Amino acid sequence: MRLILAGGRVVDPSQNVDREADLLIENGSIVNIVNVGEADGGAERIDVRGLCVTPGLIDIHVHLREPGFEYKEDIESGTRAAAAGGFTRVCCMPNTNPAIDTAAVVRQILERAEQVGSARVHPIGAATRAMEGDQLTEMAELQAAGAVAISDDAFPLQHADTVRHVMEYCVMLGLPLMTHNEDKRLTEKGAMNEGYTATVMGIPGMPRIAEDIAVARNILLAKLTGCRLHLLHISTAGTVELLRRAKAEGAPVTGEACPHHWTLTDEACNGYHTDAKMNPPLRTQEDIEAIKEGLADGTIDCIVTDHAPHAGYEKEREFEAAPFGILGLETSFPLVYTTLVKPGLLSLSQAIAKMTVNAARVMGFPEGVGTLRAGAAADVAVFDLDKKWTVDRNLVQSKSKNTPFHGMNVEGKASFTVVGGRVIRLTDGAQ
Amino acid sequence: MKHLLSLRETSREDILYLLDTAVAFREILARPVKKVPTLRGRAMVTLFYENSTRTRTSFEMAAKIMSAEAINIAVAQSSVAKGESLKDTLLTVQALKADCIVLRHSASGAAQFAADHLGIPVINAGDGRHEHPTQGLLDMLTIRHHKGDLQGLTVAIVGDILHSRVARSNLWGLTRMGANVRFVGPRTLLPPDADKLPVQIFDDLRAGLEGADVVNVLRLQTERMEKGLLPSLREYSRLFGVSVKSLKAAKPDVLVLHPGPMNRGVEISADVADGAQGVRSAIEEQVTNGVAIRMAALYVLMGAQGAPAPEG
Numbered sequence A: 001m002r003l004i005l006a007g008g009r010v011v012d013p014s015q016n017v018d019r020e021a022d023l024l025i026e027n028g029s030i031v032n033i034v035n036v037g038e039a040d041g042g043a044e045r046i047d048v049r050g051l052c053v054t055p056g057l058i059d060i061h062v063h064l065r066e067p068g069f070e071y072k073e074d075i076e077s078g079t080r081a082a083a084a085g086g087f088t089r090v091c092c093m094p095n096t097n098p099a100i101d102t103a104a105v106v107r108q109i110l111e112r113a114e115q116v117g118s119a120r121v122h123p124i125g126a127a128t129r130a131m132e133g134d135q136l137t138e139m140a141e142l143q144a145a146g147a148v149a150i151s152d153d154a155f156p157l158q159h160a161d162t163v164r165h166v167m168e169y170c171v172m173l174g175l176p177l178m179t180h181n182e183d184k185r186l187t188e189k190g191a192m193n194e195g196y197t198a199t200v201m202g203i204p205g206m207p208r209i210a211e212d213i214a215v216a217r218n219i220l221l222a223k224l225t226g227c228r229l230h231l232l233h234i235s236t237a238g239t240v241e242l243l244r245r246a247k248a249e250g251a252p253v254t255g256e257a258c259p260h261h262w263t264l265t266d267e268a269c270n271g272y273h274t275d276a277k278m279n280p281p282l283r284t285q286e287d288i289e290a291i292k293e294g295l296a297d298g299t300i301d302c303i304v305t306d307h308a309p310h311a312g313y314e315k316e317r318e319f320e321a322a323p324f325g326i327l328g329l330e331t332s333f334p335l336v337y338t339t340l341v342k343p344g345l346l347s348l349s350q351a352i353a354k355m356t357v358n359a360a361r362v363m364g365f366p367e368g369v370g371t372l373r374a375g376a377a378a379d380v381a382v383f384d385l386d387k388k389w390t391v392d393r394n395l396v397q398s399k400s401k402n403t404p405f406h407g408m409n410v411e412g413k414a415s416f417t418v419v420g421g422r423v424i425r426l427t428d429g430a431q
Numbered sequence B: 001m002k003h004l005l006s007l008r009e010t011s012r013e014d015i016l017y018l019l020d021t022a023v024a025f026r027e028i029l030a031r032p033v034k035k036v037p038t039l040r041g042r043a044m045v046t047l048f049y050e051n052s053t054r055t056r057t058s059f060e061m062a063a064k065i066m067s068a069e070a071i072n073i074a075v076a077q078s079s080v081a082k083g084e085s086l087k088d089t090l091l092t093v094q095a096l097k098a099d100c101i102v103l104r105h106s107a108s109g110a111a112q113f114a115a116d117h118l119g120i121p122v123i124n125a126g127d128g129r130h131e132h133p134t135q136g137l138l139d140m141l142t143i144r145h146h147k148g149d150l151q152g153l154t155v156a157i158v159g160d161i162l163h164s165r166v167a168r169s170n171l172w173g174l175t176r177m178g179a180n181v182r183f184v185g186p187r188t189l190l191p192p193d194a195d196k197l198p199v200q201i202f203d204d205l206r207a208g209l210e211g212a213d214v215v216n217v218l219r220l221q222t223e224r225m226e227k228g229l230l231p232s233l234r235e236y237s238r239l240f241g242v243s244v245k246s247l248k249a250a251k252p253d254v255l256v257l258h259p260g261p262m263n264r265g266v267e268i269s270a271d272v273a274d275g276a277q278g279v280r281s282a283i284e285e286q287v288t289n290g291v292a293i294r295m296a297a298l299y300v301l302m303g304a305q306g307a308p309a310p311e312g
Helices: A075-084 A103-116 A139-145 A160-173 A196-201 A208-225 A237-248 A259-263 A285-296 A332-341 A348-354 A357-363 B012-029 B053-065 B086-095 B110-117 B133-147 B165-176 B205-209 B233-240 B283-303
Strands: A002-012 A017-026 A029-034 A044-047 A052-055 A057-062 A087-092 A120-123 A177-179 A229-231 A253-257 A380-390 A409-419 A422-424 B043-048 B069-074 B100-105 B122-127 B154-158 B180-184 B200-202 B214-217 B255-257
Touching: A002 A029, A002 A348, A002 A380, A052 A348, A057 A075, A057 A332, A057 A357, A075 A087, A075 A103, A075 A409, A087 A380, A087 A409, A103 A120, A103 A139, A139 A160, A160 A177, A160 A208, A177 A208, A208 A229, A208 A237, A237 A253, A237 A285, A253 A259, A253 A285, A253 A357, A259 A285, A259 A332, A332 A348, A332 A380, A332 A409, A348 A357, B012 B133, B012 B165, B012 B283, B043 B053, B043 B086, B053 B069, B053 B100, B053 B122, B053 B283, B086 B100, B086 B110, B100 B110, B100 B283, B110 B122, B122 B133, B122 B283, B133 B165, B133 B214, B133 B255, B133 B283, B154 B165, B154 B205, B165 B180, B180 B205, B200 B205, B255 B283
Parallel strands: A002 A044, A002 A052, A057 A087, A087 A120, A177 A229, A229 A253, B043 B069, B043 B100, B100 B122, B154 B180, B154 B214, B180 B200, B214 B255
Antiparallel strands: A002 A017, A017 A029, A052 A380, A380 A409, A409 A422
16 A cells, blocks of 8 residues: 655654655555655555655643543544644543553553554653552553653652652653642632732732742752653743753753743733733733743743643633633644744754654654655645634534634644554544 | 722722712711612622621621621531532522622632622622732821822831731722821841832831821731741830830821731830820721721622612
């Protein structure tokens, strides 16, 4: 079974390719990138002239909500949202119900993804049982079942001794630890960034220093233990600087940023808009500049979404009572393209690298992931870069609609993806 | 005006209209028979998610004097205790054919939320730390009564600014009317980025009261100590308690306000509270003006169209 994606602009940062070419796929694997018209012979051809062909995007930070919160999202709808956004591989966070704290839950997610997934799914194991911050999970068993990393996302570890012990286990198993960095005592009752807007709105604030302090502690512990530390959803200028310094010292630390943290400030919360409420919260223009600088100079390794669906009635509440989190998968590439690539902050190749090969490196995935090299699994994304469109919450693949980007004009949209040679083409939800 | 949600979003003209209307209604409060038919046939529902005898009673009084029905929903006994969402409760009250909802809620933005979901007027009777517009208005009415004009006055607001919706409503209302506002309190009880607000900030009481025309003393919630924001009430009283002695820094004719209920001997000394030793305290007058302001708000939002204008 041969498939040719013919005549597109092939962008593969893993091998410095950016040219018009044919991409040849056979039996679920990449065969080669060849000059336009050179691939032929008994193959299904898809004409992708005028479109952009990249390795399938990888999002190492999503919440698929299954098991336990299927009314918000499930593996079927969440991976459809992923495919609609150009993603072929996602890593799902462990704050499900039950949490991903036993091998059985890992296996359940993998089986379900196998059955209904429109993208590959890798579970991330919880650091502590029920994510309560005390007793360690059986990390070796989580790993054996298929967990690719350990995280405390949504329930950040508060005690340095726990972080240390989790890191020591991660080192032993060769797993990265992905930390949500927040000193909860400093953010108690907080619902948005601490500052002028929160003061005027009367909303208890979450100071930037609460993130910076936790980041500094976790970096110090990573240096002590040798653990590969990955900083989740960087939102402050302070974190960018701490990560830059840690990297300069050779510490085993990486970091990620989400589009909302460089496209919106806390002023988006004005009017008590709960779709602008997430954790870490939207910050200030100064933080936006620092994150963009960190993306441009390579301090921030990869771009993720922290896709966090919530049901309409959960968000339609008092601001302080509404849950944290927004959708991300279907708006990520357009926001990256519109706000980073078009203005010239990142080249298209650099941006794609942060959404493919860099993410794979952070996770320690094998060589054939996040690339269009010969022999790699045929995970491909195809984008129409010229497509101008308006984000519409009513046309998403996700079960939920909680996006602050509703009504925003963006450029660039995924046309279809290929996962292991299988073409996945989704139409807008309304069609 | 469709709602009264915050003074930050209320124009100077609307503030003046409410104050002037309240002056007219204050006449009615002085009469032996306190009843006018202005809002006959209208129904006001008070929906209070926080305890407040004072503000709720003030609204009820205002409604009843103007012949409106005043119905109180005691939230603790209602279906909220069974887990009903705020939105559903609001829609239910509207479906009961209330003409106006008066909402108090511990969440900032709750009144805005109500206004976003309802077609009837909403009066914010206090939402979290955000605003308490009728309190701000009654403070302004009281100040204007004593000082004639708000323009150019210096008003020092003393105490727990961080958690205070009264402070925020005073700030926006007073500055819109041309007064200078000061926030005075310990650093732990001043809001973040307060220096970006149109106020002067003081963490020293004497400096903060220097030359003030009005001192508005905020109630200190005694649980602030347990949260580690204050060492002790005793020390707070020594540093920030408004007393006859500390008032010497202010203008000789300084007017003292307090939204109540007072902690005598903590944020305010007993003699200042009682207006002893020549201190001009308007704390009881504030309560009466509160009824007049709430009459004005109900009149403007529920009855200004088609209802007889207030006399006087």
